[in-house]
Structures are given as C-alpha cells and as structure tokens.
Amino acid sequence: MIGVRDFSIELGGRRVLDHVDFSPLPGRLTALAGPNGAGKSTLLKALCGILPGTGKPDPRRVAYLAQGARAAWGMTVEEIAFLGRIPHGDRAPEPVARALALAGVSTLAGQRIDRLSGGEVRRAMLARVFATEPEVLLLDEPTADLDPKAAFSIMRLLGETAAAGRTVVVVLHAIELALRYADRLVVLDRGGITADGAPLAMLPAAAAAFGLGFGQDGLPHLLPD
Amino acid sequence: MRGIRARQAALALALLLLSRVTAEAALRVVSLDLCTDQMLVLLAPQEIAGLSPLARDPALSAVAQEAAHLPVVRPSAEAVLRLHPDLVLAEPYGAALVVTALRTLGLRVVTIRDPQTFGGIRAEITRLARLLGVRARGAVLIAAMDAVLAGLPRPTARRTAIVLEPRGFAAGPRSLAGAVLRAAGYRDAAPGGWLGLERLLVRPPDLLVLPEAAGTPSLATDLIESPALGAIARRTVPAAWLMCGSPFAARAAARVAAR
C-alpha cells in the first residue's frame, strides 16, 4: 500500500538514493538505520510523497514527523495537536484528546510549545501525528532529544501502535532502540539498502554500515567511540 | 464693455512702448528661480544669460513660451559661474546653498522679495528695473498692470471667494491670492493655511477659484472633484499666474472677475 520501487533521487547534485526497493508492512514497526548521509530521511520523505517525483499518498492515511520538527509560533500543545486534523478538514476534539493522552502530554495541553523541553516538544509533535489517526506513521528520529527512559516509552508506544495494525516506519540514530523494539531493521548505507530483516540478524550489516568494530566479546560496539 | 475697451487700449499702448524701449546698459543676468525668471523676461529679455529650467514649464511659468527661446541654466553654482554673470537674481527661499556659494565666490546676488500685494509688486518692479538698468520699461510694465486692475469692479464685502490650492490649502487674505480676490471684487473667506473640504463647507464661499496647472493629473487637485463641492460656483485660473507676485496676478484678477 505504500513504498518505493527502484527509486533513485539526486539532491543538490548528489545521488542520495540509488535504485532502492522498500515497502513497509502494516502491523510492523520498521526501523531505518544507517550513518549520516545514508539516505534514511530521504527514503522516509519519498514514502511520504513530499519529494519531487514521488506520488502523494492520502494525507489522512499517512502522517509524517520531520526530523527536529518545531513550530514557528508559541502555540499550545493542544493547538499543535489540532494541526493533525488539517487533512480531515475538521477540528474534532475526541481524536485530539486521545492523541494527547497517547503521547503523554494531556497535562501539558495548555502549555506553549516554545516553553517546553526538547522531549516534551517531541511528544507534542507525536500527538499531532496521532491526532490525524493515520494508518501509516513515518517518523524521523522521534526519540531525539529524549532521555533513555522517555525514548523507551515512546518506542513502546510505537510498538503498540504497530501491533494495532498500523504501519510504523521510524528513522533511528540509536541502533539499540531498533534492536530492542523494531520488528524489522533496514540498514542504509550510501544510498542503498545493505540489509533488511529481523533486527538482531541485521546487526553485523548495521555495524559495518556504521563503521563500528567488534569488541573482544564478539559483539559490535553499539555506539561510536 | 467700456472698461474692457479701455483696458485693451492701455495694453496696446503698453506693448507699443515696450517694443521701443531699449536697454540703458547691457548686463548679463542669471535667474535661479521661477519668480525671478518671470520678472527678468518681462523687464530685460535681452540681458538674460540664463533662466532656471522651471521658466520653460507651462504648468508653472507664465512666460514658458518666451523662455523656450531663451537660455536656461541649472541652478548649481558651477553652471552659473561658467556664464560669468554680472548679476544673479534669486528668491528668498530658493536655492539657498547656491546663493551662498555664489556670494562667497564674489558674484553679485540679489534676492527679490515675494510681494503679496499689488503695491508690493509695483515696488518690486521699480526696484528690479533700476537694478537692471531698464527704469522706463519698469514704468511701462506697472502702467500696463494698473490698466488691467483699473478695469475691474469696485471691491465689495458681500461676495466671498476662496483660492483653493492643492491638498486643500488656502493662503487667505494676507497672501497674493487674497490680493487677487480683493482686486476682483471679492472678500477672501479663507482663514489662511490648510483648510480642508470640511472647514470650507462649514461656511462655503460664493466662488471657488482653482489654480489649474496645464493638463497634469494631480492627486492634490483631484479633491476639487469631490461631489461635496458640487454646489459652489468655480472658476479656474492658470496656476502660473498665481505662483509669483508679478503683473500676471492682475490677469488672474481679471479672470476671476470675468462674468
């Protein structure tokens, strides 16, 4: 239902994605991992249809969270969540209330987003994604700026969302989160997919993509030195 | 009818005299401003070394036709200096920097007064005629102006008029406009200064006199098209005639008084 076939794109004179085939599946939490510049965010945008030459899916069904998403104005968390209703053209309060609760920001509903911490902003932005009630969630580093505990709880929430039958694709920088929560790990390196499968099995490929060495215990370093 | 005929006779005489009068001394004179341009063209066209470019603008200058064949000079000290004038004429609030520069450089600069009455205009013509060495021509010019004024109706306090200038400005009785209205037999009803249509309509005058600049669209004069002024009689006068205290003001008065 969503995906790219033999997809290539050049941005700023550089080939960012090169003959990529990728389709996420409903009911799965798929993680995209790889070093900086591998093409993860670009692949996510291609799925979302916001790159030139990509088909535009129904915005009511597919929601997207940009990397480091911020709001230009000091809107309240609730107002941000309501922006998720724009594709539906309504201002229905129930999905927004549910989304605020899901993202754990109900108590912050009346707070201005420009007065919140990085983690709270991220949750508010997630609430906006949930408020659309989409079938496909494309999230670019939803756990950035979060402390480990908050990151775990977000990943757990996304896992539950996938388990409820949604398609969830997450770009992750921290590969340990992918190992722990994702159903499927796709490793990108220099514009191509180098590994695609169950997270643990993909570990050596991921480690190679990140340029990580293996430790004395035979396992790769999980974080760059 | 008799008044008009007498006036025509006086003007014909004046023109005859003007054509016969020759210069008493040959000076090279530069004028920096519009009002001095007009005086110089009227008094001593043969002495002109340079007029201001405004002199040729038919919207501003009553002598635009004559000036078309006379030399003009940009009002800058450098350009004026190149002409080696014996005398430079300027207005009091005109090109002040140029005047100072020329005086510093040793040129003789005379600033005219801007007369606001016909008496003042006579005095100024006499003074300038003496300066330019054309006394006889000055006397003739004054006589011609007086002949025009003599043909106008006697002043009365009953009828009121206002000269409405751009953007609702009305200079009032103590200005040249006031003198023109008085000479034409009207009382100037403007308090002096900015008037605006609203204050004008509180006590509307019997006649509105509108200075008209030769066919140039202007927002400033556009306001007289307001339907609010529709009920008041109006008469247009070339704006150039009201621009300076000069004999042309008498022609403006004649136009205002004309039935």
Next chain:
Amino acid sequence: MIRLFVLGLALLFAASLLVGSAGVGLPAPVILWQLRLPRTLLALLVGGGLGVSGAALQGALRNPLADAGLLGISGSAALGAVIAFYWGFAAAFAPALPLSGMLGAGLGAAALLALAGRAPTGPSLILAGIGLSAAAAALLAFALALAPNPYALAELTFWLLGGVADRTLSDCALAAPPIVLGVVILLRLGAGLDALSLGEETAASLGVSTARTMRGVALGTALAAGAAAAAAGGVGFVGLVVPNVLRPRLGERPAVLLLPSALAGAALLLAADILVRIAVLVLPLNAEPPLGVLTALIGAPFLVVIARRLGQ
C-alpha cells in the same frame, strides 16, 4: 471576542461621523454624506485590508515583523498607483489606479516571497523588505519628478504619509471590491498558514501545498494592501501592530488571528483617523497631522519591542 470587535467598530463608526474639522456633532448633510462617510468607509477598508495582510504575511513568513508596509509591498503599490495616476492612465480609466496599485504590490510581494522561500529567517527577510521599500520610495519620488507635475512635493507627501481625508464615495467604490476580495482570499488561508508553521515538509505531508499558500498570500496581499495603498497612500505599521497586539490575547496560531486582525485593523485605522481630526480641533495645529505619521508614531515603538523580543 468577535462580537466585541464589531461593537467597537460600530461605536467608532458613529464617532467618525460626528467628529471633524468642521466641529463635533451632527454636521450638515453634505459634510456627513460626502466627506465623513467616505473617509470613514475608506479607513475601515484600508485598515481591515492592512490588518489581515499583516497577519497573513506574518503567518506565511513565520516572522512577527512581516508587514506590507515594512516589507515594501505598500511602497511598490504606491509606486504602481503613482505611475498610473500621473501619467494619465487613471484619468482615462478610473480603475487603472487600484489596478496598478495591485500590480505593484503583487510584484513586490512575489519578489519578497520568492526570496523568503529560500531564506525565511528574520533578518534577511526584513533587510530585503527594507531594500524593496527604499527602492520603491526612490522610484516613487523619481516618477513624480518625471511627471510634469507642479505639485510634486505635495504629492510625494501624500504618497509617503498617506491619509483618507477629503475622499469621495467613488474613491471608496473603487477601492472596496479589490480590498474585500483580498481579505476574503486571505481569510481562507488559515489552515495553510497553520500547517506552514510546522515547516514546508510537514505542511506538505498534511496535504497543504506551500506554493499554493504562498501564491494565495501574494495574491490576497496584492489585492488588499495594493488597493489600500492606491487609495490611502503609505499608511504603515497597521499590519505590524495589530497581529502582535492580538497574539498574546487570542493565541499564536496564524488562523485564529486572521479575522480579528481584519476587524482590529479597521478599528485601529479608524480610531487613528478620528484622533487626527480631534488633534486639529484641540491642538494649535493649522492642518490635520497626516494619518501615516500617527500610525508610524504608534508603530515604531512596537517594532522596537518586537525586535527586542525576537532577539531574546
């Protein structure tokens, strides 16, 4: 809230008909209908158009300093109008005046939004706007100097300072359709501006086309601010002040500010015009202070406050 605005507008409307340089109270019918009514209507139209233009520009550019006057859009409009007026097009065909005002504003807005699309950061945008307004003001003076117009200085004063005094109902009739159309276009851009506050890519993922929203803002602003400038000259700061006053009270979401900015802009400009008329009655002035001078006196301190807040 909206009801409060409408009530305030009604009160100002009544006051505006009762105050003028002819005095306070019910004036002669000709003054009431031919002078005060047109000036009141024009102040409402121009203020409303400028207010909503400011709110839409600020939303589209994600910058609280955006304003049709500050960014040079009003200046380009005045330039267009001046060319039409003094070179005789407006005399031959009356709607040429607002049309060329809109054309000038449209070109200015398009240039600016194209530039802002690449670098929508505060200082660069404002600098571009300053450049545009300086160029427009210079060309306006140049156009007036070229036009065979003996009153060039009086005219320049009008276009740079603005005002709604001594207008006719036909001036209003000429200005009203484009301003109203522009306001309607801008009022319908709420969702697009809201989505844009999350960035262009997120907006696209929400099904909102940035290009279409920007085109709407450019068109609406060109109509509303362009026709306003053609009718009233350079009345500035209304679009800057109004949304920034409303934001702490109504919230920062761009869409909630649009209609209130139109209403408050209309109220602000009408109030300022009444103030100008009171000033000539109670102060030893021999002329009404230009309306644009008053709005600038109100607006300039605001600019400082907002700029300081942005710096923090």
